[in-house]
Every structure is written in C-alpha cells, then in structure tokens.
Amino acid sequence: MRALFLLPLLVHAFGATAQLDDATRRDSVLRMTASRPVAHQLKRTWDFGGVHFSNRFAGARLNEVERVNDTAFVCTIAPENRPVNGSPWYAFAVRADEPRWISVTLRYTDFFHRYHPKISLFEGEWHDLPDSLLHGPDTLPHAHPGQTGDTILLHEWVRMDLWVDTLSLTVAAQQVIDVARDQRWWMRLEAGGLTGREAAPVEGTPYELWAWHAGEGPNGLLLLGRQHPPEVTGALALRQFMLRLLEDDELATRFRTRWRVTVIPLMNPTGVDGGHWRHNGGGVDINRDWWLMQQPETRAASTILERNLGGRNYLIDFHSTWKDILYPQDSTANDTITPGWLDRFDALLGTPTPRRQVPFFAPITSLHWAQAHGIPAVVYEVGDDTPEEELDRKARLAAEAVMHALLGDRAGLR
Numbered sequence: 001m002r003a004l005f006l007l008p009l010l011v012h013a014f015g016a017t018a019q020l021d022d023a024t025r026r027d028s029v030l031r032m033t034a035s036r037p038v039a040h041q042l043k044r045t046w047d048f049g050g051v052h053f054s055n056r057f058a059g060a061r062l063n064e065v066e067r068v069n070d071t072a073f074v075c076t077i078a079p080e081n082r083p084v085n086g087s088p089w090y091a092f093a094v095r096a097d098e099p100r101w102i103s104v105t106l107r108y109t110d111f112f113h114r115y116h117p118k119i120s121l122f123e124g125e126w127h128d129l130p131d132s133l134l135h136g137p138d139t140l141p142h143a144h145p146g147q148t149g150d151t152i153l154l155h156e157w158v159r160m161d162l163w164v165d166t167l168s169l170t171v172a173a174q175q176v177i178d179v180a181r182d183q184r185w186w187m188r189l190e191a192g193g194l195t196g197r198e199a200a201p202v203e204g205t206p207y208e209l210w211a212w213h214a215g216e217g218p219n220g221l222l223l224l225g226r227q228h229p230p231e232v233t234g235a236l237a238l239r240q241f242m243l244r245l246l247e248d249d250e251l252a253t254r255f256r257t258r259w260r261v262t263v264i265p266l267m268n269p270t271g272v273d274g275g276h277w278r279h280n281g282g283g284v285d286i287n288r289d290w291w292l293m294q295q296p297e298t299r300a301a302s303t304i305l306e307r308n309l310g311g312r313n314y315l316i317d318f319h320s321t322w323k324d325i326l327y328p329q330d331s332t333a334n335d336t337i338t339p340g341w342l343d344r345f346d347a348l349l350g351t352p353t354p355r356r357q358v359p360f361f362a363p364i365t366s367l368h369w370a371q372a373h374g375i376p377a378v379v380y381e382v383g384d385d386t387p388e389e390e391l392d393r394k395a396r397l398a399a400e401a402v403m404h405a406l407l408g409d410r411a412g413l414r
C-alpha cells in the first residue's frame with residue numbers, strides 16, 4: 001500500500017516556459033504568488049452513536065465524515081484551495097464510547113492517496129498503521145509523474161481498520177508537529193547549545209517566524225524548514241542535522257568557531273496549523289515567492305536571513321518528497337561548496353543519494369533567493385516514507401559532510 005516507483009521518467013515542469021521574456025515571466029509569477037481565498041475548514045466533531053471524529057486541533061485536516069453503518073465511516077479530505085500540489089495531508093482524531101473495530105475510508109476530493117497512515121495514542125508516540133489494516137481498491141493504481149523524475153503508482157482511496165476506544169486515537173499523514181510543538185522542541189535546545197533566538201512577525205497573522213542561532217563564527221550557515229506543511233520528514237532531518245552541529249567533538253567545535261548558524265525551522269505557520277496540503281494562509285506556495293515577496297512569510301524570512309549574513313554564506317532548505325533526493329543550484333550559480341559536500345556525503349553513506357538540478361524558470365524558490373545573493377545552496381529532500389532511524393543517520397552524516405566542506409577540509413575526500 002505504499003507508493004511504488006516505475007522507471008525514471010524525466011519531467012521538465014517549467015522547461016516549456018524557460019524562453020519567456022522577463023516581463024512575461026514577472027507577470028506570471030505575480031499572478032502565481034498573489035493571495036487567493038483559502039476554504040475555511042469548519043472545526044467540529046462528528047458524533048455517530050458512540051463513535052466520535054474530530055478535527056479540533058492544530059494541524060488537523062478533515063472536511064467531512066459520513067456514516068455508512070455502525071462500524072463503517074467515510075472521511076473526505078480536501079485541500080485548502082486549488083490548484084494545489086499532490087500532497088494530500090490528513091489528520092483527525094477518533095474515539096468510541098465502547099471499544100470496537102471500525103473501518104474508515106479516506107476519500108480525497110483532489111489527487112490520490114499518498115501518505116501511509118500514522119497513528120498515535122499518546123503525545124509524541126507515532127506508529128505506522130500496520131499494512132494488514134490498510135486496504136485499497138481492487139482496480140489498478142494510477143501512474144502519477146512525481147517531481148523527482150519517477151512515476152509513482154497511487155490508489156484513489158484507502159480503507160483503514162482501526163481499533164478505537166475512549167482514548168482519542170490520532171490518525172494522520174505524518175506525525176503531527178504543529179507550531180507550538182515545534183517551538184517547544186527548539187526552545188528546549190536553547191539549553192543544549194543554541195546561542196540565541198529572534199523573531200519576525202508574519203504580517204496579517206497571529207504568528208511570528210522564529211529563528212535560532214548556534215556558533216560564533218564570522219560566516220553564515222542558513223537553514224530553512226517546513227515551507228510546505230506536510231513535509232515532516234524534512235523537518236525531522238533538519239533537527240538531527242542541527243543536533244550534529246551542536247555536538248562537542250573536534251569537527252563541530254571547530255565549525256562553530258568559523259561559522260554561525262541561523263535556522264528557521266518552520267517557515268509556514270499558518271499552513272502547518274491550518275492543516276494545509278501545500279500553501280500558506282494566503283493560499284500561495286511560499287516557495288514560489290522568493291523573488292517578488294508578496295507573502296508575509298517570505299518577507300519575514302528574508303528579513304531574518306539578511307540581518308544574519310556573514311562574510312561567506314551557505315543555505316540549505318529542508319523538504320520532503322517521494323524519495324531522498326538533493327537539488328543543487330543551477331549550474332550557472334558558480335557553487336563550489338555543494339559538489340564537495342555531496343561527494344563526501346555519498347562516500348560516508350556508501351551509496352549515492354540521487355541529485356537533480358532544478359530547471360530554471362524564474363528566481364522564485366529559496367535556491368534562487370540564495371543565488372541572487374551570491375549564496376551557494378542546496379535543497380535537501382527526504383522521502384515521505386524514509387524511516388526515522390535512516391533519516392536521522394543520513395542527516396547527521398550530511399551535517400558532517402557540510403561542516404567539512406565549509407571548513408575547507410580536503411582530507412577524507414576521494
């Protein structure tokens with residue numbers, strides 16, 4: 001029931017528009033990143049004679065529940081607005097007055113079933129729903145071109161068997177890390193080596209973007225996470241990456257005397273707490289807004305990043321997608337750091353992580369923002385289904401490779 005890969009298939013998402021002149025390109029980006037309405041997700045509970053569903057928590061996404069019979073229910077999942085990327089986030093709670101098995105079908109108004117269900121009974125404890133409790137249609141899955149260059153097979157809907165009782169069971173596309181939980185995790189690290197915190201308001205919302213610092217060096221390592229709400233595995237990798245930078249071994253200690261880290265771990269608070277598939281509260285993919293900055297999140301982030309630039313700088317933006325993959329900058333970016341650390345990363349891992357260059361359309365992503373500031377950069381993508389132990393191990397090795405590259409260490413490179 002997990003996403004299956006077919007043979008690699010190259011998809012040039014923006015290739016056809018690459019020849020557009022600047023004015024047309026600007027006009028097209030202006031339209032793409034202008035605020036647009038977001039459908040309000042009514043926060044409520046659904047009570048069906050002893051079985052109760054709820055979306056009353058930050059990060060929830062559950063648009064409708066229908067009762068088929070006493071033990072069978074259909075949940076409808078819809079995006080915040082359209083058009084939207086195929087990241088069908090869902091998160092809801094369910095409980096029953098009397099213990100029982102129920103079946104819950106997930107139906108999507110858009111796209112297909114992508115994320116294997118995770119379940120949680122206790123705060124912070126998440127498990128994959130066992131495969132034996134997940135069923136799909138008998139029909140063949142749909143072949144979908146993933147952005148990673150692969151074709152992925154996806155079902156239209158799935159049905160889960162769930163054991164429910166009076167304890168509320170949370171079911172979600174990935175573990176739920178809302179804004180408050182994320183901030184608590186990073187604040188706890190203030191006792192573990194972070195050297196400061198700053199914030200910038202996300203205008204028009206109750207939120208601020210929070211940034212933390214580590215190290216005292218003259219150069220700036222800039223780290224971003226969670227531009228896209230469902231991309232939790234990328235956020236988990238960013239945490240491990242940061243923990244490795246904070247260790248007390250020779251490498252990390254030397255690194256922190258030469259480099260100062262600025263991390264904005266959660267770039268899209270309205271989208272994360274709103275349970276969005278992709279967009280911010282303005283209904284826009286903020287990773288298309290780094291050129292014209294029509295959205296408050298990109299403005300807040302660039303304010304923070306610009307006031308923390310060092311003599312030399314490097315940027316890594318953490319995301320999730322169909323599989324582990326790295327997106328280095330366009331070859332015109334004159335980036336001498338990235339190839340070095342990627343080679344070392346491959347050597348440390350023993351198996352190369354796929355790399356793919358982002359086709360240049362317009363300077364709209366964080367990579368392009370970096371390029372416009374003369375900052376080499378990479379997008380670090382973690383697979384939706386990459387197990388936590390593996391993404392932890394990889395993120396730690398990535399941090400070691402990055403530290404060596406930024407310190408100019410040659411030893412250990414083939």
Ligand SMILES: [Zn+2]
Nearest residue numbers: 228231319320
């Ligand atoms: Zn992303």
